[in-house]
Amino acid sequence: MHKYQVSLVALLAALAIGTSSCSQETSPQVKPKATVTTLKEAYADKFLVGATLGASMFSASDTTSLALVEKNFSAITLDNDMKWERINPLPGQYEFEIADKFAKLGVDKGITTVGHVLFWHSQTPDWVFKDDEGQLLTREALLERMRERAKMFASRYGDRVKIWDVVNEAIEDDGSLRKSLYNQIIGDDFIEQAFIIADQEMPKDATLLYNDYGMDRTGRRTSVIAMVNDFKQRGVRIDGIGLQGHWGMEEPSAEKIDETLTLYAATGLPMHITELDVDFLGRDGLTGANVDIEKLQATPENNPYPDGNFPAEADEKLSQRYQEIFKQFIKHHQSIDRVTFWGVTDGDSWLNGWPVAGRTNYPLLFNRDGSAKKAHDVVVNLAK
Numbered sequence: 001m002h003k004y005q006v007s008l009v010a011l012l013a014a015l016a017i018g019t020s021s022c023s024q025e026t027s028p029q030v031k032p033k034a035t036v037t038t039l040k041e042a043y044a045d046k047f048l049v050g051a052t053l054g055a056s057m058f059s060a061s062d063t064t065s066l067a068l069v070e071k072n073f074s075a076i077t078l079d080n081d082m083k084w085e086r087i088n089p090l091p092g093q094y095e096f097e098i099a100d101k102f103a104k105l106g107v108d109k110g111i112t113t114v115g116h117v118l119f120w121h122s123q124t125p126d127w128v129f130k131d132d133e134g135q136l137l138t139r140e141a142l143l144e145r146m147r148e149r150a151k152m153f154a155s156r157y158g159d160r161v162k163i164w165d166v167v168n169e170a171i172e173d174d175g176s177l178r179k180s181l182y183n184q185i186i187g188d189d190f191i192e193q194a195f196i197i198a199d200q201e202m203p204k205d206a207t208l209l210y211n212d213y214g215m216d217r218t219g220r221r222t223s224v225i226a227m228v229n230d231f232k233q234r235g236v237r238i239d240g241i242g243l244q245g246h247w248g249m250e251e252p253s254a255e256k257i258d259e260t261l262t263l264y265a266a267t268g269l270p271m272h273i274t275e276l277d278v279d280f281l282g283r284d285g286l287t288g289a290n291v292d293i294e295k296l297q298a299t300p301e302n303n304p305y306p307d308g309n310f311p312a313e314a315d316e317k318l319s320q321r322y323q324e325i326f327k328q329f330i331k332h333h334q335s336i337d338r339v340t341f342w343g344v345t346d347g348d349s350w351l352n353g354w355p356v357a358g359r360t361n362y363p364l365l366f367n368r369d370g371s372a373k374k375a376h377d378v379v380v381n382l383a384k
């Protein structure tokens, strides 16, 4: 139990004693309220709180992250094992082991499962875009391949996985369409075609999301809002907007988050914060989550706490940043269905390896040993 929880229990007990001794004769005894100790309990009346799982969490050697997930989170996403290159690395070859365990975990533990990701330009094998002769597919052939993938997910997981990132990262910072192979082969209606396929093939009660990073940047934000409004007007089904939320210590500011959540909420679609983390160490001017960049090298300047000891003043700063972020989520909670962290403990985070290789970063709410950071307690207490 953490010090805040201990002192709150003591306070409530003292109040209960005080109440019962002075009002015994006149009113029934006031029972102390149960203390909220986990993220999922604290936010139960606002939104789901999720985390991503990696394959290693399903192995016997993991003794920390999975237990934390079951106790603290109400939604789960697989970080990599539903991506095209993992689940279907070669034509006709499928690797379902981890995704099966993930879907089963959700059912067994009553945790909402999120499918990540149907169509993304990255972590998608080359063969997907090519025919047997190595030539780029025709538009119709690629659309058919996409449909097969949606069908595969629908038949294997459709009864259990009800939220899907349909398209990931198809719009650039400036609002233009990303010139991915999907875009080059299918054309500028790639996103629309992807949603039409998802609508036709995925269960009707699934939630279909568009997901991207840097969703606060004006160019992308304007384009995503225009796209959503256009889809709604023309009857192309889209059910929610996914904001990844790979954020820094300063950016985006609380005002920018507020403004961004207000603007997306005005579309009428619910928002999902899909990949939240705070890059405590910073990124030397690099922003967003473009996983294709060339990584920088760790130095004493950009990697100040390599031994895993996060000093109290740093912990305090991180908790303040999480506090300002969650204040905005609470303010806009009626438009937010889910807030998912990208990882469980700091040891799981991709930010130990990006955009600088080999750092020891501290972006999440749980320390490497599974103990809660100050940011965890601040976020939990904020919801009370």
Ligand code: GLA
Binding pocket: 079, 168, 213, 244, 275, 289, 291, 350
């Ligand atoms: C992007 C993707 C995720 C993951 C993260 C970084 O945001 O959507 O699947 O790859 O980058 O790990």
